[in-house]
Amino acid sequence: MLSSGGDGDGRVSVSLSELLALRARVARVALPTRESRVASAGQQSSRLYGRGMDYAESRAYQPGDDVRRLDWRLTARSGKLHTKLFQEEREGRVLVLLDTHASMRFGTRSRFKSVQAARAAAMAAWLAVRAGERIGAVAFGERTHILRPQGGTRGALAFCGALADRSAGAEGRSESLSEALLRAGRLVRSAGRVLLISDGLSCDDLARGRLLDLRRHADIGVLIVGDVLELATAPVGRYPLEHDGVRREVVLQAERQRREFQQALGAGQARLAALAQALGLRQRTIDTVVDPLDAVVGLLGASGQR
Structure with missing residues (x-):
């Protein structure tokens, strides 16, 4: 997770050059004021x-x-x-919990959810650099790497390199959100702010208690990533889908059929959104087409605002 492993195409695999270029994009955005008792940036x-x-x-x-x-x-x-x-x-710490399950490698518009998630995570890293904070990551799912928080441009470069690493993970590995939070342990609780990026399919019943405990130690933002077919009812039409090399065509016509199709595909996003709302956590939902910057800035914005 710590080397670039080559440059991706930005659609089905993340492009390191794009992640690095996002620094300029982040540099132009106006940041909200965060509550702090000290004047210097990056100090909490x-x-x-x-x-x-x-x-x-x-x-x-x-x-x-x-x-x-x-x-x-x-x-x-x-x-x-x-x-x-x-x-x-204390120097501020931002920790990104990044979902790397196979379900994230899906997308019908512009890019895979995994690529969009990596773009959002990189933006969080460059925002941390602007604020003088350390940035770290916990990948869960097929990849289970931990990148301990590092400060400055060097920390963000290591973070982006980890995101762009395309070395093989444990294919088919499944790790629930609660297991990831337990594995991260003290590292998660030592962060001032935590950004969870996921499509929600890993969200399990035990995650509620673990997030409640984490909320006592850190400010939590939840970024839910979904494909357009997962987030909205599809128009009438024929939809070619490919999974594990097998290509099939789904024909959607009746309104009820299209609604049930969307509900089945978007079950993870709906579950995670409901949990975040129940716990009073800030949340945003994005598809694979939009620029995620506004959502990331909103989630890492003023502490205590929901």
Whole structure:
């Protein structure tokens, strides 16, 4: 996952040159203001206990507080125990959870879902560079690589190279979203922001609890990628489809038949969208034709906005 493995065609395999060129595209977009307690880009504040950090405020003592952090002056004045809270500046981290299941290698317009997902992920990387943040990735599905967060242009280049790597993965391997979140473990929880990019077919029942736990540690955005046939009812017509080298033609005529066809193809997207809505996570749905930049900027925008 760390070398380019050649350049793809940008349609069925991702083009490294296109991923690198997206930097200029991202550089021109106006970014929303994110909440921060520090002025410098790429720095996020959190209230932690510790020495050698900036004092933030004091609050009433709670069982389990470190007695070394007691605010003795306020305690003496109020007659009640108070604990000091300190503010630590941490470099921001963006982690992309990228779906690499075989279902992502499908598309009837412009490009495969996998290529569109890679384009969106690369945009997230270049956005992180602009914000002075580190960018990392966890691939799940046929590929199960982990790219630990790295900063600056070097980090984004490594990230794009990983996206464009076309070396063979474990063909046919299936990994649920909950399994991926469990495997990522501490790396996911250490990120300030997480962007999940998937077509939703890997979304399972256990993912709900794991995403709920992750939401306590990070700001989560969900980018749902679908083909136009998965997202909208197809017009009347004949549709040639190919799978595992076998080519078939699907004839769609009656409205009910076309609606059921769309619902069957788009079951994954609908399931993931419903879960994100139930958990109050920011979400966007894109097809394989649109420019994903607006969706990515919206998902990695101001913290706390849904």
